[in-house]
Amino acid sequence: xxxxxxxxxxxxxxxxxxxxxxxxxxxxxxxxxxxxxxxxxxxxxxxxxxxxxxxxxxxxxxxxxxxxxxxxxxxxx
Amino acid sequence: xxxxxxxxxxxxxxxxxxxxxxxxxxxxxxxxxxxxxxxxxxxxxxxxxxxxxxxxxxxxxxxxxxxxxxxxxxxxxxxxxxxxxxxxxxxxxxxxxxxxxxxxxxxxxxxxxxxxxxxxxxxxxxxxxxxxxxxxxxxxxxxxxxxxxxxxxxxxxxxxxxxxxxxxxxxxxxxxxxxxxxxxxxxxxxxxxxxxxxxxxxxxxxxxxxxxxxxxxxxxxxxxxxxxxxxxxxxxxxxxxxxxxxxxxxxxxxxxxxxxxxxxxxxxxxxxxxxxxxxxxxxxxxxxxxxxxxxxxxxxxxxxxxxxxxxxxxxxxxxxxxxxxxxxxxxxxx
Numbered sequence: 558x559x560x561x562x563x564x565x566x567x568x569x570x571x572x573x574x575x576x577x578x579x580x581x582x583x584x585x586x587x588x589x590x591x592x593x594x595x596x597x598x599x600x601x602x603x604x605x606x607x608x609x610x611x612x613x614x615x616x617x618x619x620x621x622x623x624x625x626x627x628x629x630x631x632x633x634x
Numbered sequence: 635x636x637x638x639x640x641x642x643x644x645x646x647x648x649x650x651x652x653x654x655x656x657x658x659x660x661x662x663x664x665x666x667x668x669x670x671x672x673x674x675x676x677x678x679x680x681x682x683x684x685x686x687x688x689x690x691x692x693x694x695x696x697x698x699x700x701x702x703x704x705x706x707x708x709x710x711x712x713x714x715x716x717x718x719x720x721x722x723x724x725x726x727x728x729x730x731x732x733x734x735x736x737x738x739x740x741x742x743x744x745x746x747x748x749x750x751x752x753x754x755x756x757x758x759x760x761x762x763x764x765x766x767x768x769x770x771x772x773x774x775x776x777x778x779x780x781x782x783x784x785x786x787x788x789x790x791x792x793x794x795x796x797x798x799x800x801x802x803x804x805x806x807x808x809x810x811x812x813x814x815x816x817x818x819x820x821x822x823x824x825x826x827x828x829x830x831x832x833x834x835x836x837x838x839x840x841x842x843x844x845x846x847x848x849x850x851x852x853x854x855x856x857x858x859x860x861x862x863x864x865x866x867x868x869x870x871x872x873x874x875x876x877x878x879x880x881x882x883x884x885x886x887x888x889x890x891x892x893x894x895x896x897x898x899x900x901x902x903x904x905x906x907x908x909x910x911x912x913x914x915x916x917x918x919x920x921x922x923x924x925x926x927x928x929x930x931x932x933x934x935x936x937x938x939x940x941x942x943x944x945x946x947x948x949x950x951x952x953x954x955x956x957x958x959x960x961x962x963x964x965x966x967x968x
Contacts, residue, residue: 596739596743597812599740601747601816601817602821603744603818603820603821605709605741605743606737607740620704621837
């Protein structure tokens with residue numbers, strides 16, 4: 558599984574990363590996490606409000622920090 | 635007293651809070667409101683609490699509305715309109731999309747890559763920090779409905795005209811090349827349920843509070859200083875009707891400064907109390923909120939120098955014209 562976190566290093570991106578870690582841990586999943594901080598690249602995914610979360614090339618969340626519970630749901634779908 | 639006045643006094647102007655703080659200063663601090671130190675402290679406490687309350691309520695309400703218009707969706711809506719209609723809609727949507735200047739660059743890249751005319755994007759970029767529902771209600775609370783509505787209307791007009799001018803001047807070639815290379819992608823954002831919107835709005839309040847509380851304290855501090863410690867004659871000579879260059883001066887001071895409307899309003903309030911013209915004060919506010927040194931640095935990531943200069947010139951001149959017009963016609967708004 559490839560997971561991308563999109564953001565330019567704002568505090569929200571850090572929070573998103575933490576929640577993601579927790580969700581992965583609780584589900585006992587392994588993933589390859591990439592952080593994308595280049596704005597042109599971020600917008601290339603169609604995202605204009607950060608942070609964004611992409612799981613296996615599918616945009617799952619835009620412009621907000623999803624909770625651990627929400628991320629778990631995204632991961633198991 | 636009719637109900638409208640009561641709502642205006644208690645809800646918008648918060649007379650109850652004014653009186654509560656007066657009791658606090660007089661009875662507990664034992665300072666008379668006749669003294670300078672007493673009025674300064676009263677101004678500071680009253681204004682800080684009032685602005686914090688307004689900020690929380692307004693940002694919550696506005697974020698709830700904003701949750702229906704994320705930039706990804708705004709982009710799609712704007713793509714359907716051509717010409718001046720696009721500019722007008724861009725300016726209008728600017729009032730209900732997030733006003734954080736940090737999101738303006740991804741929005742710029744996204745709009746441009748979607749093929750929106752440069753003028754429509756700029757109409758959006760001018761109105762987004764200058765005019766929003768928060769500024770409308772905040773100005774209503776401090777200066778009354780007429781001035782608030784006039785501010786919003788002229789702000790929107792400036793955004794529309796500014797965008798059209800940038801289009802007519804053929805500025806699209808002064809956008810950095812890499813921006814055009816970005817692939818235009820639409821994402822489908824899941825519709826939020828009401829509880830999500832409430833959470834989103836709560837997060838926004840917390841976020842904006844974290845970001846702006848220091849500017850509010852500084853703003854109220856400067857306001858208290860102007861209000862009670864700088865003689866009226868000094869302010870009048872520099873920014874009052876005696877100085878024909880007052881509006882230009884206020885704009886020039888306001889432009890490089892970065893703050894949002896919540897930090898600016900206490901300074902504006904104090905300047906008005908000192909007899910500075912409404913137009914001069916509004917020019918200062920527009921300069922502070924719309925343009926700033928940091929936002930220009932950010933914008934220079936996506937546009938070439940020439941377009942940056944034209945943008946700066948159009949907005950600055952527009953603000954100065956608005957300032958003088960308000961000063962001349964302010965008797966109509968009394």
